[in-house]
Amino acid sequence: MNIVLTRIDNRLIHGQVAVTWCHHTNANLIVVVNDKVAKDEIRKNIMNMAVPPGVGVRYFTVDEAVLKLPKASPKQFIMLVVETPQDVLRLVEAGIPIKTVNVGNMHYSEGKVQISSTVSVSQDDIDTFKKLTSKGVKCIIQRVPTEKGVDIEELINNL
Template identity: 60%
Template sequence: MPNILLTRIDNRLIHGQVAVTWSNHVGANLIVVANDEVAGDSIQQSLMDMAVSGMETRYFTIQETIDKIGLASEEQKIALIVKTPQDVLKLVKGGVPIRRVNIGNMHYSEGKEQLTSTVSVDEDDKKTFRELHELGVQLEIRRVPSEKGQNIISLI
């Protein structure tokens, strides 16, 4: 069973807030980015690695994450970072044991409704969050550890 301490939706993936604040808060020593695009882009990986100090990183596609996360050792304390709720749903349906999701950043764009200052959703996002909720996943909007979390289900 992989030791996943944090699963976070953040469309910026790795940046200072994730690399320092959240990882230290949960005690992670490995950041796994599950994203099909970044898994094949060494330039984006190098840029994200610049934000990380004293911690290992892995960049996997969604399918690689499903296939490999169960091979993690007990010593690997994992912060799992994804871009979208749809990615989380694929991971959960693929057997990754995710029980709680921290929703940090989902940028506003055309067709999205702003729920909080950092989280905007469209109808597909709402549908996906409801499905994750039905699968027993706790879904909390929380930008930084010191903030009080909000259950996204109560907002959609």
């Protein structure tokens, strides 16, 4: 399978992801992997409006993604979009070959600490990023391709 980008963004598909990152990575298929969203027709319909012409979109639960991603055509250049680092960890632990994660947006909420202008993490998120790092997955905060990425490990180790 040709995974050209794995992105954590709690907004999932929106203009920045769909246009900027698809163009930058030459992705021709966006796969949203999240158990709740895969069953939410309203959210899927709203996100479909942001997908550029010529780019396909699929919505899978984590379990569906684990079964279907290995069957992807070599002509599909896949951008995985997930809502949480926990979704990425489940994919990695199930054998999906993810080596780098682009961390785009994780909104602040009670119990989280802000580590960059667009990323706030809970203790569970920190633990999950550490597990990903221990499995050889590099997690880089980067909103857009023109921005210099920051390794999340450097930021969470300073907490």
